[in-house]
Amino acid sequence: MRLRLPERLSLVDVILWGLRVGVVVFVVTGSFATLSQGLLGFDSWRSLVIVGLAQGAIYALIALGYTLVYGVLFMINFAHGEVFMAGTFTAFFAATALADAGILNANPFFGLAVILLVSMVTSMIVAVLLERIAYRPLRRAPRLVPLITAIGASLFLQYTVRSIYGSGVRSYPRIDILVGTWDIFGIPIQKTQAVVIVAAVLLMIGLYIFVQRTRTGRAMRAVSEDKDVAAMMGINVDRVIATTFAIGGLLAGAAGILYVFLFNVVSFSMGFLAGIKAFTAAVLGGIGNIVGAMLGGLFLGLLESVGPFLFLSGFGVPSTNQLRDVVAFTLLVLVLIFRPYGILGRKE
Amino acid sequence: MNEPTLGRFYLRALGLGALGAVVVIYLALIGMIDRFEARNIINGVLTLGVLAPALGVLIFAYRSTQPPKAWSFVPPAGHVIGAGLLAGGVAGLISAAFLFVNEAVALNAVLVNATPRMTDALTLGAGLPTGAALLVGAGLVVGLGAAALRLVPDRFRRPLVAALVAVLLLSLMEPFLRVVLLQLELPAIAHWLYEAGGLTLQGAIVTFIVVLAVRLAAEFRGNAVRERVDAMPAGQRRSLQIGALVAGLVILVLLPQIIGSFLSEVVGTVGLYVLMGLGLNIVVGYAGLLDLGYVAFFAIGAYATAILTSPVSALGSELAFWVAIPIVMLIAAVSGLIIGAPVLRLRGDYLAIVTLGIGEIVRILLLSDALRPWTGGAQGILQIPPPQLLDIEFFRPQNLYYPILAFAIAGTFVALSLANSRVGRAWNAMREDEDVAAATGINVTNYKLLAFSLGAVFGCIAGAFLAVKLGSIFPHNLNILVSITVLSLIILGGMGSIPGVIVGAFVLVGLPELLREFAEYRLLIYGAVLVMMMLWRPEGLIPSAQRRRELHESEDDEEQWDERVGAGTPPPVVEGT
Numbered sequence: 063m064r065l066r067l068p069e070r071l072s073l074v075d076v077i078l079w080g081l082r083v084g085v086v087v088f089v090v091t092g093s094f095a096t097l098s099q100g101l102l103g104f105d106s107w108r109s110l111v112i113v114g115l116a117q118g119a120i121y122a123l124i125a126l127g128y129t130l131v132y133g134v135l136f137m138i139n140f141a142h143g144e145v146f147m148a149g150t151f152t153a154f155f156a157a158t159a160l161a162d163a164g165i166l167n168a169n170p171f172f173g174l175a176v177i178l179l180v181s182m183v184t185s186m187i188v189a190v191l192l193e194r195i196a197y198r199p200l201r202r203a204p205r206l207v208p209l210i211t212a213i214g215a216s217l218f219l220q221y222t223v224r225s226i227y228g229s230g231v232r233s234y235p236r237i238d239i240l241v242g243t244w245d246i247f248g249i250p251i252q253k254t255q256a257v258v259i260v261a262a263v264l265l266m267i268g269l270y271i272f273v274q275r276t277r278t279g280r281a282m283r284a285v286s287e288d289k290d291v292a293a294m295m296g297i298n299v300d301r302v303i304a305t306t307f308a309i310g311g312l313l314a315g316a317a318g319i320l321y322v323f324l325f326n327v328v329s330f331s332m333g334f335l336a337g338i339k340a341f342t343a344a345v346l347g348g349i350g351n352i353v354g355a356m357l358g359g360l361f362l363g364l365l366e367s368v369g370p371f372l373f374l375s376g377f378g379v380p381s382t383n384q385l386r387d388v389v390a391f392t393l394l395v396l397v398l399i400f401r402p403y404g405i406l407g408r409k410e
Numbered sequence: 411m412n413e414p415t416l417g418r419f420y421l422r423a424l425g426l427g428a429l430g431a432v433v434v435i436y437l438a439l440i441g442m443i444d445r446f447e448a449r450n451i452i453n454g455v456l457t458l459g460v461l462a463p464a465l466g467v468l469i470f471a472y473r474s475t476q477p478p479k480a481w482s483f484v485p486p487a488g489h490v491i492g493a494g495l496l497a498g499g500v501a502g503l504i505s506a507a508f509l510f511v512n513e514a515v516a517l518n519a520v521l522v523n524a525t526p527r528m529t530d531a532l533t534l535g536a537g538l539p540t541g542a543a544l545l546v547g548a549g550l551v552v553g554l555g556a557a558a559l560r561l562v563p564d565r566f567r568r569p570l571v572a573a574l575v576a577v578l579l580l581s582l583m584e585p586f587l588r589v590v591l592l593q594l595e596l597p598a599i600a601h602w603l604y605e606a607g608g609l610t611l612q613g614a615i616v617t618f619i620v621v622l623a624v625r626l627a628a629e630f631r632g633n634a635v636r637e638r639v640d641a642m643p644a645g646q647r648r649s650l651q652i653g654a655l656v657a658g659l660v661i662l663v664l665l666p667q668i669i670g671s672f673l674s675e676v677v678g679t680v681g682l683y684v685l686m687g688l689g690l691n692i693v694v695g696y697a698g699l700l701d702l703g704y705v706a707f708f709a710i711g712a713y714a715t716a717i718l719t720s721p722v723s724a725l726g727s728e729l730a731f732w733v734a735i736p737i738v739m740l741i742a743a744v745s746g747l748i749i750g751a752p753v754l755r756l757r758g759d760y761l762a763i764v765t766l767g768i769g770e771i772v773r774i775l776l777l778s779d780a781l782r783p784w785t786g787g788a789q790g791i792l793q794i795p796p797p798q799l800l801d802i803e804f805f806r807p808q809n810l811y812y813p814i815l816a817f818a819i820a821g822t823f824v825a826l827s828l829a830n831s832r833v834g835r836a837w838n839a840m841r842e843d844e845d846v847a848a849a850t851g852i853n854v855t856n857y858k859l860l861a862f863s864l865g866a867v868f869g870c871i872a873g874a875f876l877a878v879k880l881g882s883i884f885p886h887n888l889n890i891l892v893s894i895t896v897l898s899l900i901i902l903g904g905m906g907s908i909p910g911v912i913v914g915a916f917v918l919v920g921l922p923e924l925l926r927e928f929a930e931y932r933l934l935i936y937g938a939v940l941v942m943m944m945l946w947r948p949e950g951l952i953p954s955a956q957r958r959r960e961l962h963e964s965e966d967d968e969e970q971w972d973e974r975v976g977a978g979t980p981p982p983v984v985e986g987t
Binding site for chain 1: 436439440441450485497519520521522523603629698700702747748751752753754756757758759760762763764766767768770771774777778779855859890894897898919930933934936937938939940941944945948
């Protein structure tokens with residue numbers, strides 16, 4: 063059979079094919095080299111996987127905010143990372159107050175519930191205000207206009223928090239019941255990681271049921287299909303959009319507390335990276351697709367945790383951990399270039 | 411006039427007053443009022459710390475004095491004053507209440523700026539019970555001012571506002587203008603006009619009166635100068651334009667000799683951002699591709715220059731700057747092609763995110779140990795020699811200014827001629843509707859690549875100058891914020907507008923360098939600029955005629971963006987770009 067080339071092979075096609083082949087060759091040879099050198103034992107790989115899954119669960123929760131908003135408005139809410147940050151940072155003060163009063167460790171479930179509530183509610187308020195002030199007036203503007211607004215809002219929120227709460231990195235107080243490990247099927251897992259994964263999965267199931275089964279969820283799906291028809295059916299489109307932002311905010315606030323379980327620190331700039339990565343997860347799963355965002359988040363966390371070592375150390379690259387973010391960003395770039403509709407999405 | 415409307419009118423004023431208070435409290439909590447107290451606007455009369463919150467309240471009070479058009483209700487003068495007073499008073503009252511709350515519960519544990527200093531700044535040092543009364547009083551005065559401004563007829567209001575803005579601008583330009591006046595051996599004017607970092611009272615009054623008189627004359631007798639220029643024969647007008655251009659060039663050439671080393675440095679930095687702005691303007695403004703990773707080219711230019719010229723780099727070629735520049739430009743064009751080619755088929759918003767990702771990848775790679783042998787990792791590359799031409803070493807800021815100026819002028823010329831060429835028209839067509847452009851025979855991909863590469867060349871030249879300006883280069887100052895700064899200055903000036911780029915660079919890059927009080931809030935202000943411009947004036951301060959038409963074309967069928975908030979009756983989504 064003859065190999066059929068396109069009639070005109072443009073420079074861009076050549077570069078794209080070069081990129082595809084290059085990435086595949088790089089990943090395969092890198093992984094092969096690393097594995098054949100036997101640099102890490104099975105236990106180390108397993109713990110990298112668990113770390114990755116826990117991290118990925120958090121990305122997934124934030125990614126849901128992007129996906130929900132994209133689903134109804136077709137805009138990238140670039141400031142969603144800041145929504146996540148604002149809640150987490152605010153809850154820090156609740157956490158220290160509770161810890162100082164001795165409540166956090168005397169009555170940990172109550173304490174954690176309060177912290178979670180503060181974080182979720184703050185994030186929700188920020189998200190709803192953002193929509194009302196910055197996005198709603200631009201609903202009919204050309205596509206890049208709301209995106210630029212969102213970038214501006216992201217910067218504004220970041221530096222507002224910096225000016226109001228201070229620029230330092232703050233450490234959350236220690237939560238005693240989350241210290242240590244559990245043995246699950248003979249595998250030792252840090253309690254924090256287990257809690258993060260379970261909580262994230264529960265929240266995601268909750269959201270799925272909400273969107274599929276409740277009246278508001280149905281209204282959200284209707285608005286996402288067609289705003290005009292939804293409005294004609296008597297759905298208050300503005301309220302549904304505000305609700306969507308609110309839910310995204312609630313999930314981001316919850317993700318913030320889970321993030322703190324893993325990393326313990328908050329700062330005004332923490333939202334940027336987390337936001338970009340969550341967006342990557344959302345696109346990876348097919349933006350607008352809720353299940354996709356969950357899977358995308360888990361996959362990204364896994365790849366980011368295992369990837370740098372697996373692909374790079376075989377080539378003798380030093381300190382691969384510095385390149386974690388490069389792996390995430392490269393994935394973002396590659397997904398957007400080659401499969402912008404995501405793994406679960408369909409071609410437009 | 412029926413009572414319910416009047417009630418709603420006052421209720422609205424109440425709400426707007428509360429929003430004014432939110433602005434005041436926000437400014438206090440981010441510490442802006444305290445820091446701005448240090449900047450005199452009119453010495454002994456007004457500081458920026460007083461003006462900033464007052465302006466915030468003024469805007470809301472002014473809005474409160476006129477009901478929305480849909481109400482079809484025109485309040486009589488008495489009620490205009492009433493609404494202004496109510497809004498201003500409420501703003502003052504809530505701000506004062508906030509101060510009492512702060513004293514009672516010590517918000518300082520959470521909000522770092524909620525200190526006694528903040529109370530002092532907000533009450534002008536009067537302390538609490540007295541200060542609260544002061545705040546309410548100030549609110550009432552501002553509200554009255556807003557009502558007065560509303561009641562003045564249009565043809566008086568415009569000159570009045572212009573005169574007030576002129577006083578403010580002249581005062582904010584103090585760090586620059588005072589040095590210029592002193593260097594021009596005009597100390598008498600400098601001392602008469604400026605004092606303690608602000609205008610003197612007499613300087614402010616005279617400026618106000620002069621500008622007011624000129625603008626009033628223009629309102630009542632028409633703009634005589636403009637009319638005479640318009641009436642000139644074409645040849646004469648042309649020579650007038652050339653004359654103005656030459657005069658401008660002479661001023662630009664003499665500038666560093668007049669303003670001294672520090673200000674030359676500042677103007678040099680502005681020049682770098684003008685270069686980058688011109689480049690990104692080609693990509694964003696002309697071709698309509700939102701590139702958030704523009705810093706990548708800046709970084710590539712800086713590092714390429716450093717590696718080619720520095721004696722301590724791995725390459726060890728130690729080329730002269732002028733030999734390196736063409737090579738850097740070539741590298742730039744090629745990197746523009748390589749980065750551009752894979753991303754150009756993407757939709758607008760995805761393109762933005764992908765380029766953002768590429769910018770970050772470049773930065774992290776520069777920082778990483780993996781590339782340390784070439785880029786020096788976090789330590790960067792040192793000992794980058796300054797450019798040399800014959801015997802002149804462009805080392806001092808006053809000298810380095812000239813090559814930057816030359817490139818900026820050349821860049822302006824290139825950008826201007828591109829805009830009016832076949833290429834520029836192709837970009838326009840592409841930006842407005844890609845499919846139609848392709849159908850008329852424009853090779854969209856090639857034109858996008860061309861825009862990307864040209865933008866890359868501008869960015870790389872700016873990067874090369876950054877390298878020689880600093881004499882060393884580190885990955886830390888090459889982050890996403892550079893991209894956002896350049897984007898902000900384009901948005902402020904107006905997408906696709908070259909004068910807009912220059913003005914935007916001076917306002918957003920030059921001003922914070924001069925006014926230390928602003929430096930702290932630079933990025934906060936950039937964010938606010940992006941949001942506010944998009945909400946209220948998406949075409950920018952100095953819009954290109956075309957862009958304005960595009961952004962407002964959809965407003966023919968609808969009233970205005972902000973009027974279209976009403977519960978979901980959306981026609982199909984307008985998809986530009």
